[in-house]
Amino acid sequence: MKKWMKKEIEVLRKQYGKITRQQIAIKLGRTKRSIDNKINNLGIAKGIGWTEQEIMYLKLFYSEKNKAKLMKLINKSWFTIIAKARSLGLSFQRLTIEQRFWKCVDKKSNDECWNWTGQKNEKGYGQLKIKYKYISTHRLSYELFVGDISSGLCVCHHCDNPSCVNPKHLWLGTISENNEDMVNKGRNKFLIGEQHPSSKITEKQAKIIKELLEQNTSPTVISRKMKVSRRIIYHIKYGETWKHI
Numbered sequence: 001m002k003k004w005m006k007k008e009i010e011v012l013r014k015q016y017g018k019i020t021r022q023q024i025a026i027k028l029g030r031t032k033r034s035i036d037n038k039i040n041n042l043g044i045a046k047g048i049g050w051t052e053q054e055i056m057y058l059k060l061f062y063s064e065k066n067k068a069k070l071m072k073l074i075n076k077s078w079f080t081i082i083a084k085a086r087s088l089g090l091s092f093q094r095l096t097i098e099q100r101f102w103k104c105v106d107k108k109s110n111d112e113c114w115n116w117t118g119q120k121n122e123k124g125y126g127q128l129k130i131k132y133k134y135i136s137t138h139r140l141s142y143e144l145f146v147g148d149i150s151s152g153l154c155v156c157h158h159c160d161n162p163s164c165v166n167p168k169h170l171w172l173g174t175i176s177e178n179n180e181d182m183v184n185k186g187r188n189k190f191l192i193g194e195q196h197p198s199s200k201i202t203e204k205q206a207k208i209i210k211e212l213l214e215q216n217t218s219p220t221v222i223s224r225k226m227k228v229s230r231r232i233i234y235h236i237k238y239g240e241t242w243k244h245i
């Protein structure tokens with residue numbers, strides 16, 4: 001093998017990482033193998049060799065959740081890391097649906113809206129791709145934190161904010177209830193209190209409900225006590241109805 005000249009080593013150090021090893025080989029009139037060997041000998045190899053510690057990190061933390069951490073611990077590209085993991089037969093742990101959900105939620109206090117910060121559809125509803133299919137994130141939130149959505153029912157917003165995924169702002173209604181709700185909030189928004197066509201309670205009841213809410217009584221308890229639906233209570237709680245009293 002041809003002895004390495006000082007000048008050649010200088011070129012190698014300067015060019016390595018800027019142009020491909022193949023190009024360096026051509027430039028120096030050497031084989032690619034000889035370039036690779038020299039790079040290793042000089043200890044300037046990047047992304048080629050794996051130390052035992054790097055492999056240990058890979059085995060310990062190989063998951064989507066730890067992507068940033070791994071890239072910091074192992075100074076290699078994500079592509080290189082994936083390729084190595086595959087060659088070691090490691091399986092990739094993806095984030096759970098719940099972890100993916102929380103990554104895109106601007107979580108605030110219990111009563112405020114929690115806006116979706118990820119992808120949204122044209123109507124403003126958050127979208128998350130799960131198993132090749134987009135699903136609405138307010139519906140996902142309801143399923144994760146409240147319960148199943150029976151077929152034919154829709155998840156509606158007390159707060160009228162399509163991007164909100166706070167489970168406390170969501171209620172389960174039929175399509176006609178949802179339409180009725182939208183009409184009440186829209187077309188009839190100037191009618192107040194008992195004049196409102198959907199008013200199912202009297203002003204006196206509404207006042208009592210408001211007082212109980214102010215005392216932090218839970219809507220479920222109030223609903224049982226007053227024998228009115230939780231939806232009505234939530235509408236009052238979020239200031240959609242009976243604002244004037």
Ligand SMILES: [Zn+2]
Pocket residue numbers: 112113114159160161164165166169
């Ligand atoms: Zn909300």
